[in-house]
Amino acid sequence: MKIRNYWNLRDWGAGIWERANRPKRIAIALTSIFLVGLLPFAGASFLATPIAAYDAVLVYPVGIFVLMALGLNIVVGKSGMLDLGYVAFFAIGAYTMALMGTHTGLNTWEIMPFGIGFAMLAGVLLGLPTLRLRGDYLAIVTLGFGEIVRLVVLNSSWSKGPNGIANVPMPPDIGPLKFKLDDQKVFFWVVVTMILLTIWMIRRLSVRRPGRAWEAIRQDEDAAELMGVPTLKYKIWSFTLGAAVGGAAGVLYASKNLFIAPEMFTLNVSILILSCVVFGGIGNIWGVVVGATILGYLPDRIRFISDARLLVFGTVLVVVMNFRPDGLLPRKKREKAIVKKEVNA
């Protein structure tokens, strides 16, 4: 195996996968899932977080960040649209859960389709007029959308304004698995299941028509349009799917947190999730998972340096981006966009 100027874990991993036959692949997948499922039991090891409860950190930030980063990766990584307002869909999911959960008596699983549906609806409504915009213009419009959602929730009485909504119901037990506050293993397993579903969905789509269309759009939108790809349609698709994942994450978050308030849905969340995507390796599912895990986990792990922890976080972002600009686990070379210098936009 040839390795050029830097070590490439991604190709190494992909190599193992490609050389394996079907039973081997299934074995690898099941073992990995099993090991991930055991993670909450590793609380006494060096993984332990100093102040925050380790199992809770695995659910939020780590699990939810991974889920959201995967959703955002559909938009940013797969089809190359810069979305800085991803938190809006997260907020819509969370508020759907909180409002319906406290008013209608439906449980989390019954509300989940509504949360996803409303987020997708918002995705379409925002996408239709704005997805014609390119690059940084799209970035600021989505950013504005994220802020608008937060401000509307903050300024309205139905959402209880800045006070937020308390007593959001927990999910009902699944058979013998009981959701508990002081032991959040079951929450973690639910997040892992949702992450696996999302990964499965993305992998299916990537090799089919939508995936190829997104790839074409990301590499050169004009060329794609000329070749007969209905770019707007597929852009809205990608946007809406991303929104759906964000909405699902929001529903679960509200149900796990039991309390939500507008200040949880600031632009910082969007930026953090985007950082997860780019930090780990934009466009590559495993890179995104690794990136979100590290960025979700690190701030709580380094709480012992308490005051300078965000400074360290910022510095890590700069250093990693400078030395591994494609992220920790970059996407395959052939998938990299053709670097085209835009001359006059």
Next chain:
Amino acid sequence: MNKKIKQSLAIVTAAALAFGLGSVSTASAATKTFSIAYQGPLSGGEASTGIDEQNAVKYAAKLFMAANKGYTIKVVSVDDQGDPAVASTVAPGIGANKNILGVVGPAYSGATIASLPYYKAGGLALISPSATRVSLTDPTSPDFGGPVFHRVVGKDDLQGPALAKYATAGVSNAKVFVFDDQSAYAVPLRGFVEAGLKKVAGATLVGGDSVPNTTTDFSPTVAKIKTSGATVVIYTGYYSQAAVFIKQLRDSGSTAVFAGGDGVFNQEFPKLAGAAAEGSKVTGVGGLAGISAKLEADFKKKMGVSSGVYSVEAFDAANIFLSGIKAGKTTRAAMLKYVNAYSGKSISGNTIKFNKNGDISYGLFAGFTSKNGVLVNTGIVK
């Protein structure tokens, strides 16, 4: 496996081990070592509030250890950044850490609500020095914190009317303009101020605004105040914005009385606002310095900094837990029972006794007026 990969793996493992070593510190359960926690914002934009409160808790622990040889009190810092999202990641850890007998805090109401489920599950007693939201001790509200939540501070429905009364004192037929900073603290307080105004003879509410707490340009609000002809302006947000605002109000030529709640109550307010703050009225709770100069001097000697806002409350709260520890209440259940039945003197001279919802019986807010760059206590607002 490639050699370079091996090398990198070795580096990663080494780094991971180093992280592990960095955090070896926990529970060496010696017989006389006890832990209480302080939860509040210790980093982020609100950090100064939390650091001040935590200093008062540490000061109480220091005094206790000096007076009771053989006890070691550990104050565990729980940094929730005043943010409910962060609170709900740190609270499970504290809720599950059975070494911690009680929590002074959380400092902010939003963070309190987010943390409560975990503390209720862990049966951990809380005494907040500064969470003033009414719903926290209202059994009919979803935010209700009983039986674990207590506070040694008066709540908003005491402060709102007190602020309304104090602001309009000496202004006949006051025309009042009330605005908030859109925060979870300021919006409810504004509601109680407006309700309190109805009971003040001659006062009318002439307008209001809601200004995001990152705003520094208050010109639209000033324009509204001028149009409304207000003679009294009440702001329910925090001191830093208040200082920016009052300068702009005075520079516009307005002479309306300015008043603020305990968010504005901070000796930094007149310092930041300079001459513009002169005559401003603020309701708040007196710090250690308000009780005795000697106490403040001792605090400064032992802690190296001056005491801040809510230092009395944080000090009182810590002392309740410390007296519990001295009385041998060394399990959470015993401690919670002890706090619920507690009756003792606050350093301010009042009697602390919690009612069944976790509120204290006193909690009268003092009025302060800015004079020569200092907020001067003018006594309890009656």
Next chain:
Amino acid sequence: MFSVLIDQFWSLTIAGIALGFIYVLISLGYTMVYGVLRMINFANSEIFMWGTFGTVVTNRDIFHYTQTSEPAHGFKLALVLITSLLMSMLVAGLTAVFVEFVAYRRLRMKGTNRLATLISAIGISIALQEVMRLLTSSRPVGSPRVLEKIILTEVWGANIRLDTVITIIAAAIIFFILERFIKLSRMGKAIRAVSQNEDAAKLMGVNLNRVITTTFLVGGLATGAAGFFYITVFEYTKFNIGFTMGMAAFTAAVLGGIGNIRGAFFGGLTLGLLEVYASAILGTQWKAVTVFIVLVLVLLFKPNGLFGEAVQTTRA
């Protein structure tokens, strides 16, 4: 609803213009860098924040003004103001160059993707903000009043104050100087050449690194000047003020057509006025919502901003 706007129209307008000029100067920081690199300088908001501290430190620690000292007059006033303006510009300019060096240069040399650069810039802006937070112990910092805010005259019921007048005139002058610099100077021409066609500019012997560093420096100087005016008007700063101002200025830059210097001028003024009018009519809590809705509408109908991105003659 409209009574405030009608009653206080001229006061609001003057305040809006003063605020608008501060936005103009900050959005120059965004627009210049965007023009050359086609990238959002995410750290510009923190460059601005550092700039405000330049003025505060000058007033407080070099000239030893305190909250209680008398405002300066005459020659001393001019001296203090000019020193603190230069100090703010210097601090922000150096910060901008530092940002370019640490967060942009290596990535740019590699010619890699824009998102990595964006995240790198986000990282450096978190770091810059955190350093200042640690330096100031998270506390707000007030600046002593150096410039007395005398009411010069009253026009249509609005007070014309000295600080607003100075801000408007001086900011306009600074803007004009920068615009001329980019239009006429050798370096300015090089900047424009790079912005139009990087490869052709390189072939013509333009030193790319120097041009880009200069662009950051000039953008930083403008942003620093904005920091000075901000302190002059509001006399207050904190480690986290950058975000709100930066966001507004970035919106202004996009509104006018990012990469377009004159666009930044009109975008900044439009945004300043829009903010005060919207606050007066709808309540300040809807200010940001209004601004973003207007922005979206403008972009939908004029996708390259009000003045377009492709004005070659004026583009940075």
